[in-house]
């Protein structure tokens with residue numbers, strides 16, 4: 001993978017990018033270092049697994065600091081916006097505001113997700129089911145619906161990347177809503193790729209395995225409890241079954257997104273690409 005400057009001046013919206021150590025912030029930093037003007041968005045609410053406004057602003061400041069070491073002519077710029085991906089008005093307004101400010105929108109990274117409402121299938125409340133599906137599947141649908149016309153308006157194609165999961169390919173216990181939402185996201189990716197291909201917009205899903213982010217550490221604790229193991233033993237078993245011998249890092253996902261956004265990846269669409277150290281191979 002090269003780091004050509006094909007992204008210089010492009011505008012990228014990343015959802016759910018506010019949390020420390022999260023995948024979204026890492027993708028934002030990667031795209032900014034490749035020359036994008038990045039807009040980090042998040043729900044800006046306090047609560048379990050949610051990034052608040054202060055966190056979002058801190059992430060922007062961190063990325064701006066990181067950009068300082070890059071020559072001005074190469075680095076992009078960073079800003080933030082509040083966007084609840086489950087609300088159509090919020091999504092539509094965020095996309096429109098970015099277009100008004102930058103006069104273009106080239107890249108959307110559907111990263112926002114919740115993965116902490118786990119329970120056995122027979123105990124999942126309808127409310128929790130809907131909450132997970134709304135963030136993980138309705139959100140990417142709304143972003144695609146409202147961003148695609150703006151990409152088409154500029155006539156220069158675009159990139160939509162849906163951050164799915166290993167759970168988009170395999171089932172896991174106590175994760176019916178999460179697994180269903182991520183499997184659904186692959187379906188959305190395929191249909192979007194078919195419908196938007198004629199406009200030069202590629203749509204792909206990236207499927208990470210485990211990464212110890214805020215969401216990931218909650219899952220470590222939940223699943224090690226479920227299996228009656230210490231977290232240490234749970235993580236050791238995980239390392240054992242991953243051919244490359246370690247869980248993922250946020251930068252692994254950011255690198256794949258950086259590649260998919262570049263001109264070199266312009267013939268790749270409708271794919272669900274594993275970035276899982278070989279743990280998931282289909």
Ligand SMILES: NC(=O)c1ccc[n+]([C@@H]2O[C@H](COP(=O)([O-])OP(=O)(O)OC[C@H]3O[C@@H](n4cnc5c(N)ncnc54)[C@H](O)[C@@H]3O)[C@@H](O)[C@H]2O)c1
Pocket residue numbers: 015016017018019020021022023024041042043044049050051052083084085086110111112113114115135163164165166207208209210211212213214215216
């Ligand atoms: N960490 C992992 O092991 C792992 C593995 C596979 C896939 N993923 C996926 O990667 C993505 C990022 O997860 P992460 O691990 O960085 O977790 P994270 O908790 O750091 O990030 C999730 C973000 O989604 C945001 N969010 C939640 N509800 C929202 C809403 N209604 N509107 C806007 N934003 C909302 C949260 O505020 C948070 O910033 C998720 O889609 C997740 O499913 C994570």
